[in-house]
Amino acid sequence: MSTIIDGKQISTDIKEEIRLQVEAMKNEGKRAPHIAIIIVGDDGASHTYVGGKIKACKAVGFDYTLMQFASTISEEKLLKHVDQLNGDEDIDGFIVQLPLPEHISVEKVTESISPDKDVDGFTNQNFGSITSKNPLLMPATPFGIMELIKRYEIETEGKNCVIVGASRLVGAPLALMMSNDARATVTLCHKYTEDLASHTRNADILVVAVGKPELVTKDMVKEGAVVIDVGTTRVKDESKKSGFRLSGDVAYDEVAPKASFITPVPGGVGPMTIASLMINTLQAAKQKY
Template identity: 45%
Template sequence: MSEMKRTPRILDGIAIAGQIKAEVAVEVQALVARGITPGLAVILVGEVPASQIYVRSKVKTCGELRIFSEMLTPPETITTEEMLELIATLNAREDIDGILIQLPLPKHVNTKRLLEAVSPDKDVDGFHPMNVGRLQSGQPALAPCTPAGIMEILRRSDLPVAGQNAVIVGRSDIVGKPAAMMLLNASATVTVCHSKTVDLGSVTRKADLLVAAMGRPGFVTAEMIKPGATLIDVGINRITDAEEVDEFFPGDEDRAATFAKRGSVVVGDIHPAAFALAGAYTPVPGGVGALTIAMLMQNTVTAAKLRRGISLGNK
């Protein structure tokens, strides 16, 4: 039996997101019964097709869960000062519990200044320095949605975290750094790698739990993986070159058909060939990405409760 090839476990992000959204719907129902409707404001600046798709998905999910949502669409020419005025108005509104600024913003706008202008108790993206500090010190906080989704995948899949060697490749403020803090708070031994890490493979090969979040298609190869490790692939990279499709997905008829139809396929930051070595892994698509909107909905409900002094344990 010991010589039998082990089949890696696929961590179904879509199913886990469905569980979370069902739980959020129950929480919303309980709040509505108390005369409280959680509210989310989404600011979408300009005409960025990818951002428009993301925002429509967020607004649609709000509707499904009975969360009030309002989409504000200022023109691309809006100034930082005008955006600050808009945020101040939303901060003051009692019917808005969460404020989300869809990124990226136009280059002439001061993104960090705007993110810091959002009231910390309405910061459903978890980017405000006060929430970053709360997360670091282990206090209840609105945490960034993607890293929070990673932790939910691990928890709901009964995968061990405490005592595990966790390696994160990528140090962004949105994923890498907060994921490191959450894993550390969960008693993992955490190493954060980045573009300046020397002999990256020697570090990743020691990982019981590997989080890839650097935005480079197929960057983490099979040679960089510890057999049996849990692989969390945060990357969503669109491939439009036929040779790259053949490189990443040789003999995969489904991917080839998708490429022929759409002119592109999606690949993560981990090379698909590496998944065969894993004990468990998140697929792309259908893994971590599916959790992000679900966690945004959870954060909106959490913000609605925290702002009103309602216990988070009270579903």
């Protein structure tokens, strides 16, 4: 029987640890960390994610500023707001919620964020620092995955880690972290990989992050593997009040009996992304003191 990796519980533990640190900072006469969140347009999922981030800020005692703009905002105007936040001494870190409207370059906006305020860990400087002895602010989702592995005391040294999905947000940075910090032997698969199952069946630790519901089935997983599912796709479900359910990239019901550890969707990696964002904001604030 597999152990369910409870990201919800671990993220609650982390938030409580942060809350105590914030309380101690205030007792020393320091102000609480302050995060700003920019959201553009009215994408329902984005507003849900931002709501979760604000809830976490309240739980840990952070100050927060929410900046909402219409989807018609020009790239130039948005970049001016980013520049303003870069120079605002009262803001320790900020994020620009993705996705952005098509007329705005995600890369241009991301790279205009000051690396020491980039609490999502998206800038080239922060990404590149993963390979150094002194990493800066880490990409939030991979950092959250590493935290789950650490807190569940999952053995990584010398293990075969297969990551399906080579995105800049999850797969690519996680491959570096698993190789450098966890000392695992890493295989990074992507949409051009031939015979995906031949790779996934070799994995002691399998991470799937592509956004294709139930892509990984039981015949693709080794007995006793650790399975970490990063996928969250809205799938139509008439039985649900909302009309949809969240599906992971792993066929959970059939894979779970074969795995030694497995993350559920929802409640696995998702809450850890927000917890990591809180860790990064605290770190960014502490760098100033």
